[in-house]
Amino acid sequence: MSDLPNSGIILNGALAIAFVLVGAALLMSLWRLVVGPDQPDRILALDTLYVNTVALLVLLGVQLASNLYFEAALLIALIGFVGTAALAKYLTRGDIIE
Amino acid sequence: MSTPLPDLGVEILVSALILIGALFSFLGSLGLIRLRDFYSRLHSPTKATTLGVGSLLVASAVFFSWHGPGPSLHEVLVALFLFITAPVGAHLMAKAALHLRTRGQSELPSEELLEGKKVTGADLDRDSGR
Numbered sequence A: 001m002s003d004l005p006n007s008g009i010i011l012n013g014a015l016a017i018a019f020v021l022v023g024a025a026l027l028m029s030l031w032r033l034v035v036g037p038d039q040p041d042r043i044l045a046l047d048t049l050y051v052n053t054v055a056l057l058v059l060l061g062v063q064l065a066s067n068l069y070f071e072a073a074l075l076i077a078l079i080g081f082v083g084t085a086a087l088a089k090y091l092t093r094g095d096i097i098e
Numbered sequence B: 001m002s003t004p005l006p007d008l009g010v011e012i013l014v015s016a017l018i019l020i021g022a023l024f025s026f027l028g029s030l031g032l033i034r035l036r037d038f039y040s041r042l043h044s045p046t047k048a049t050t051l052g053v054g055s056l057l058v059a060s061a062v063f064f065s066w067h068g069p070g071p072s073l074h075e076v077l078v079a080l081f082l083f084i085t086a087p088v089g090a091h092l093m094a095k096a097a098l099h100l101r102t103r104g105q106s107e108l109p110s111e112e113l114l115e116g117k118k119v120t121g122a123d124l125d126r127d128s129g130r
Helices: A009-035 A039-064 A069-093 B008-034 B043-067 B074-099 B111-115 B121-129
Strands: none
Touching (some): A009 B008, A039 A069, A039 B043, A039 B074, A069 B074, B043 B074
16 A cells, blocks of 8 residues: 655646656657657667656656555566567567577 | 655755656657657667656655655666666667668668678778768
8 A cells, every 4th residue: 555645735746747748758659659660760669668657657656655666667677678679689680589 | 654745955856856857758758759860869768768767766766765764775776777778778779770771861881881891991981981
């Protein structure tokens, strides 16, 4: 069970603005993922999507004053890097595990 | 159990770091859709967004160090991992794009360079002279 949101007005305002900005960033990288003309563009957009998700999870952890979200953020960062490396290797070599 | 924030300075510091971090990750993704070719687009998410997430993680570390029982070090782990892997991922993506001969605004390097053959100084001079 997470804690209650803290009661600071300035912090809550900053968090609200930050949620909007990071949400817009997620939408923009999603747009590049769908539209992106080349395959490397899509890999880059997926990588950006992962990094923005880490940012969103960190913000959520501060908003809820909960420590639970760091493990999730670390796991998503890890999976994001492995996915980026595997996709780039697939495009470069034609195979992932040779 | 959450406590109301008694310390205005910490709150302002955390809020400023959060705003800076969110702005940087927004600008990084804006560059992803605004810049013209892949090699330009490679820069903004891998640098600006990583810096923004780093700032958010610093804000979170300050917040939890102040809010919790002791200094909070989880964030350092995430930040360290992101800052190590972002350039590696960018390098791999750039290599994949060069391998696929993705067109940019400027000309691609010569085939000898792209194929990784042995390159002499004269080749480099001719290549940069174009």
